[in-house]
Amino acid sequence: GAGVSQSPSNKVTEKGKDVELRCDPISGHTALYWYRQRLGQGLEFLIYFQGNSAPDKSGLPSDRFSAERTGESVSTLTIQRTQQEDSAVYLCAITLTGPRTYYGYTFGSGTRLTVV
């Protein structure tokens, strides 16, 4: 949606390769989240950033997954040594006010990752 840009929109990679997914949020957001949506399943929380606090990495499925945020702007999600089960749509979402306001997320359009 307006306010969150993700790239690439589609990515096909060979098993074992590393991939980097990018999320470019509107300035002024206060929290940034990564989710994964596998085919036919709901959204699975991966990681959360807010301000200078340590990120909540509790949803990362393995140590092949990592994410960073540059200042309070661009975030990248890196998947090393990709596996076929990593195939999914990876969604970035932001909140435009403090997380306790709970006015809902603004989602990006996602990156569709296919591991062949």
Next chain:
Amino acid sequence: AQSVSQHNHHVILSEAASLELGCNYSYGGTVNLFWYVQYPGQHLQLLLKYFSGDPLVKGIKGFEAEFIKSKFSFNLRKPSVQWSDTAEYFCAVTGSSNTGKLIFGQGTTLQVKP
């Protein structure tokens, strides 16, 4: 741990039929509840939300949802669906004491036949 369960994975209705999509959550504290919709080829969008107050919440496009605390439920309803309501619907919950992290249900695909 929090969890959300949506009972119906795939619903097929004819136009003008009434809709009710079930959502149950598991969380012991105060919750904030959401329904999101994803139309074909579009982003996830907020349909409606409940924070506090009147348990019957009205959202966009004629949708409403009722929070029943005793049943841990937040079912989505619409009296008369339209073909344009064809989409995937997600229920989500966050506890008021956590970081704002939303836990989503598996989603329900609604197909409305013209």
